[in-house]
Amino acid sequence: MRFSEGVEWGMHCTVLLAQAAGGKALSRRALAEHYGLPEAYLAKHLRALAAAGILRAVPGPGGGYQLARPAAQLTALDVVDAVEGTASPFTCQEIRQQGTSAVPPEQCRRPCAIAVVMAQGQQAWRETLRGVTIADLVERIPAPVREQIRAKLGGPRP
Amino acid sequence: MRFSEGVEWGMHCTVLLAQAAGGKALSRRALAEHYGLPEAYLAKHLRALAAAGILRAVPGPGGGYQLARPAAQLTALDVVDAVEGTASPFTCQEIRQQGTSAVPPEQCRRPCAIAVVMAQGQQAWRETLRGVTIADLVERIPAPVREQIRAKLGGPRP
DNA sequence: GCGGCAATACTCGGATAACAACTGTCCGAGTAAGTAAGG
């Protein structure tokens, strides 16, 4: 079990876009160069974020991506779900109902305890990520670093 | 992001072995037929569980697999770790230190907030699974089903 | 000088290969049981 690296990319890009002054759009090329990422592949993840309503794509010169909602209304879970998909990592195959010792369906009205535990674990993980917004992540960036980013984003074209 | 189906198989087999009377060993063939699973592939996961010290392999006729520790001392997390490996699902690539706007290492003494949140989420998930033992899972099986399993395991050869 | 128009360059979007991991399978090494012979 491993997260796609696109999760990290999408998260960093979303946090960076939250720091763009006045919702200024950043092109995927600018984002890729900012973090030294392959632009063509990053495009796929940015597209997923746009499809999920996290980012908004602006075409044409001067366009790019910008946050579709205020950073305080975007959670870390939203970004992960957008990149990784909302499918549950664990799906009970109901193997207790198969094989030579299959349990009859009328005795399987309750979901098996294993599936319950897995679901609880996933829920705990989701709640943790749901409790952190993109705005929170911006605030946790060290002040000097945040200042450098601000200079980078708004500096070249004042 | 998706769990290997071996997680479900390993969990069910471990719970089943916990119900074997007197630590009686069950062959992988018996386990596979019990749940209708492909024996050859199940073997790979059982081997992983044995390598992790969850199960104990007994060779020869009448052999098979048995719990290496009491069910009350085995947690759901132990089984998942054995099958999926203990590698973290999210590894920070430190992309903030790369690209045109790379942050110098001396300002990266603290791990980036994104990695922290991911680690917290993973920790919450692990703690949830760590809080449930195999013995707990056995107790959560409906009584009539548990009785049928007991009959199956100890019945044919009283 | 001003408005309209066309050319332009920049942006995203979807379709297309390469790689890796998970899934699935096989046959060989080792061992405990069962058996038969001998004492």
Next chain:
DNA sequence: CCTTACTTACTCGGACAGTTGTTATCCGAGTATTGCCGC
């Protein structure tokens, strides 16, 4: 009848292909800018 050695059959263990998902990339469709021409 008991002991002992052998045969046997059953067990796990590691090495070997197939398929799905992730990684990586490219070229085409669409749009705001920009320069130019006409009025």
